[in-house]
Amino acid sequence: MRWARERGLPVRRLPGGKTGTVYALKEDLDQWASSQDDLGHDISEAPVSGLASGPVAGPIPASIVPRGRRLWLAGAALATILAMVVALVLLWPRPAQQRQALPSNPEVATLYLEGRDLWASRKPDTLRQAMAAFTTVTQRAPDFAPAWAALADVHLLSREFDSVNDKAAFEAARTAARTALNLDPDLAEAHRAIGFVAYWWDNDPRSAGMAFRRALDLAPRNAQTHFWYGNVLSDNGQHVAALRELNAARLIEPGSVAIRTDLAWAQWAAGDEARARQALTDLLRDHPDFVVAQDCLSIIQLSDGDYVSFVQTYSVFARLRGSADEQIYAQRLRAALTQGVDSVQSVLMQKAVSELSAGKRKTHAWPVLLASVAQDRGQVLDLLARAESRKERWGEAAVVGRILRLWSGDEEIARRVSALRAPAVA
Numbered sequence: 021m022r023w024a025r026e027r028g029l030p031v032r033r034l035p036g037g038k039t040g041t042v043y044a045l046k047e048d049l050d051q052w053a054s055s056q057d058d059l060g061h062d063i064s065e066a067p068v069s070g071l072a073s074g075p076v077a078g079p080i081p082a083s084i085v086p087r088g089r090r091l092w093l094a095g096a097a098l099a100t101i102l103a104m105v106v107a108l109v110l111l112w113p114r115p116a117q118q119r120q121a122l123p124s125n126p127e128v129a130t131l132y133l134e135g136r137d138l139w140a141s142r143k144p145d146t147l148r149q150a151m152a153a154f155t156t157v158t159q160r161a162p163d164f165a166p167a168w169a170a171l172a173d174v175h176l177l178s179r180e181f182d183s184v185n186d187k188a189a190f191e192a193a194r195t196a197a198r199t200a201l202n203l204d205p206d207l208a209e210a211h212r213a214i215g216f217v218a219y220w221w222d223n224d225p226r227s228a229g230m231a232f233r234r235a236l237d238l239a240p241r242n243a244q245t246h247f248w249y250g251n252v253l254s255d256n257g258q259h260v261a262a263l264r265e266l267n268a269a270r271l272i273e274p275g276s277v278a279i280r281t282d283l284a285w286a287q288w289a290a291g292d293e294a295r296a297r298q299a300l301t302d303l304l305r306d307h308p309d310f311v312v313a314q315d316c317l318s319i320i321q322l323s324d325g326d327y328v329s330f331v332q333t334y335s336v337f338a339r340l341r342g343s344a345d346e347q348i349y350a351q352r353l354r355a356a357l358t359q360g361v362d363s364v365q366s367v368l369m370q371k372a373v374s375e376l377s378a379g380k381r382k383t384h385a386w387p388v389l390l391a392s393v394a395q396d397r398g399q400v401l402d403l404l405a406r407a408e409s410r411k412e413r414w415g416e417a418a419v420v421g422r423i424l425r426l427w428s429g430d431e432e433i434a435r436r437v438s439a440l441r442a443p444a445v446a
Contacts, residue, residue: 045121123161132157132167139174142278142310144182144342150174158196168200169209173244176216181311183343186380190221208239212248219252219445223382223413228252229445243272247279250286256445257417259290277303281313288320289418291425296320311340322368323422325393327361365394383407385416385423388437392426400427404436413442 023029030044122129135153138146151174157167172193179189194217200210215231218224232249239245250265266283273279280303288296300317303310318333331353338346349371356363372387384407391399407414414420420437427433 120164121166123157123164123167125161128157128160128164132164132170135167135170135174139170139177142177142181142312147174147178147182151178163203165200165204165207166209168196168203169207169213172196172200172210172213176213181341183341183346186221190217193217194221206238208235208242208245211235211238212242212245215252216248219255219415223415223442225252225256225415225442225445232445241272243269243276243279246272247276247282251282253445254282254286254289255415255417256442257289257415257420258445259286259417262286263290277307277310278312281310281316284313285316285418288316289421291421293320308336309340311337314340319418323389323393323426327364328357331357331364365390383412383414383416383440384410385414385419389419389423392423395426397427397430397433400433401436404433404440407440408436412440414440415442 030049123132131153135150135157138150138153141147151171154167154171154174157164158171161167175184175189175193175196178184179186193213197210197213197217200207201214204210211231212235215228215235218231219228222228229252232245232252235242235245236249246265246269250262250269252262253259253265254262263283263286266279266286269279270276270283280299284296284299284303287299297317297320300313300320303313304317307313314333314337318330318337321333322330331350334353335350338350352367353364356367368390369387372381372390375381376384376387384403388400388403388407391403414437420441423437424434
């Protein structure tokens, strides 16, 4: 109780009535403990009362206390601590404006927690289950802002780990995140989702940076926010800042396969190609079913001009993602490979151009990479002209960096590609 009063120990309690269950969140405790440097001293030197005729200034030397008396003192101290715990549970007042950590209905609260676990697994089937869980929570507890933010998170991951198209996923995520912010303007997770949509869908790096920094101001030790902010910075070519954020996320959540995968991709984007390849190889040896790692490796293989390995890895990626369209496309690539790499290149370019026409791709960066791998300079210049006429602004620093390395020494291509770069995430 003293630590809560004097040191801001992050104690919470479930809502309802004057008594209830006290709990704390691991993230809150970790953040609080990291700012305390004398907890052990505070415990050992804390005054103890009620064990003798008056307050005891400090610990009683064991050498002057008989054994029976020491046992009695230990028992009394334990009883005092237990009494303090009971008092904390029964009497601790709930702050008037404290954010509700869980829905008040225990059944709905359990469903919300199960949804968070399902979301964290990042698999198509579990993401669909998480979507259903959070949708139910928002229906049964519509004023519970974290459930709306969690629903936004599921929509965002569904486009990457499941077969949901970008437009549907981003617009649904935006709606859910805005609902969360209307309910709780200081909810960090909702600001994070808004930043994600602003960068990856709205092509607005400045607004994205503002949203992510607001999220980190509200929750400085949120691993997911550091993680996604690092992704944005990496894609925008701000490599030093990106690696800092991704390593911060890894420190908070060591062992996260998702964070390690994106850290490897950020290293490749920054030009540290050997380390990135090794990291992805190691990850896939231990986690062969992690779909994003397969996707990253396939792009690296294609960028190396290794069409055979690319088709093999892409086929695994399509199967893991569970998309019928992508599995059909993988089959087309395998069939083209029997005719030679030129046929594979043709299939890849046809798909890239059709995606641009359909609005599924916003820039010409990917087809320019394909033409660069094939060393077709005329096609590269033609595609760059189209991008310039559309006034495109490119993030995609991993792809752009590889294009520039493939045309090292070509000043015209370097100048025109650089002119397309998006503004910094301010």
